[in-house]
Amino acid sequence: DTAVSQTPKYLVTQMGNDKSIKCEQNLGHDTMYWYKQDSKKFLKIMFSYNNKELIINETVPNRFSPKSPDKAHLNLHINSLELGDSAVYFCASSQDREGLNYGYTFGSGTRLTVV
Amino acid sequence: GQSLEQPSEVTAVEGAIVQINCTYQTSGFYGLSWYQQHDGGAPTFLSYNGLDGLEETGRFSSFLSRSDSYGYLLLQELQMKDSASYFCAVRDLGTGRRALTFGSGTRLQVQP
Numbered sequence: 001d002t003a004v005s006q007t008p009k010y011l012v013t014q015m016g017n018d019k020s021i022k023c024e025q026n027l028g029h030d031t032m033y034w035y036k037q038d039s040k041k042f043l044k045i046m047f048s049y050n051n052k053e054l055i056i057n058e059t060v061p062n063r064f065s066p067k068s069p070d071k072a073h074l075n076l077h078i079n080s081l082e083l084g085d086s087a088v089y090f091c092a093s094s095q096d097r098e099g100l101n102y103g104y105t106f107g108s109g110t111r112l113t114v115v
Numbered sequence: 116g117q118s119l120e121q122p123s124e125v126t127a128v129e130g131a132i133v134q135i136n137c138t139y140q141t142s143g144f145y146g147l148s149w150y151q152q153h154d155g156g157a158p159t160f161l162s163y164n165g166l167d168g169l170e171e172t173g174r175f176s177s178f179l180s181r182s183d184s185y186g187y188l189l190l191q192e193l194q195m196k197d198s199a200s201y202f203c204a205v206r207d208l209g210t211g212r213r214a215l216t217f218g219s220g221t222r223l224q225v226q227p
Contacts (some may be wrong), residue, residue, distance in 0.1 A: 033214055042198055043158070043217040056214050067168050090157060100212060103160025103207050104215065 002029050006091050006107035013081055014115055021076045021110045023091030031055075031099060032074040033092045034066060037076070043090070047076055050097055081114045088112070119203055119218035126224045135188045135221045137203035145206045147179050147186040148204045148215060158202060161188070186204055190223070 004025045013019050034046040047066040048056035063079045091107040119139045127133040147167040149160040165177035176189040200222050204215040
């Protein structure tokens with residue numbers, strides 16, 4: 001029944017490791033996003049895909065690489081993890097590119113802690 | 116560029132009415148959205164104002180004045196479960212962005 005599901009929910013890892021976060025939506029939405037929420041709750045867009053096509057690639061380190069194998073999935077791979085990468089990462093989807101009238105549907109988040 | 120300003124914290128008592136303001140600066144504008152996020156939870160969509168005026172959804176209403184670059188979220192008959200963070204957000208077409216930019220959030224504490 002879950003609309004946007006992310007795995008894992010919690011991720012604790014050491015500096016320098018490589019990790020992936022998976023996201024899947026069963027809403028039939030065309031557009032998916034990755035947001036990062038820091039300790040002050042500031043939500044910042046990282047990437048956006050529309051029908052598997054990358055449409056937003058914000059200024060994030062190239063250690064972060066999104067992959068969209070199909071329009072229902074958007075994964076996030078992070079290389080060489082750093083302490084500053086610790087945050088909550090949210091996947092979201094929207095019915096269309098605008099995501100205004102019906103809003104975004106967010107996953108439950110992945111709390112990443114780098115030690 | 117774009118920026119959104121909202122108060123960092125608001126406190127109110129159960130049963131009261133509270134208004135959370137949001138002012139924005141964007142090079143283009145395509146409406147104001149509001150999201151609610153409980154501690155440890157995901158943001159959830161509350162409302163969208165594309166045009167000036169008041170939109171009402173149950174106990175929550177949202178208002179937009181494009182000429183003033185200002186909007187607010189109004190919560191009536193406050194309940195304890197309304198304690199959460201509330202974010203305003205804009206999609207700035209002027210820079211060609213195709214994702215929402217969120218304000219820094221207003222933490223609402225409802226007291227008994």
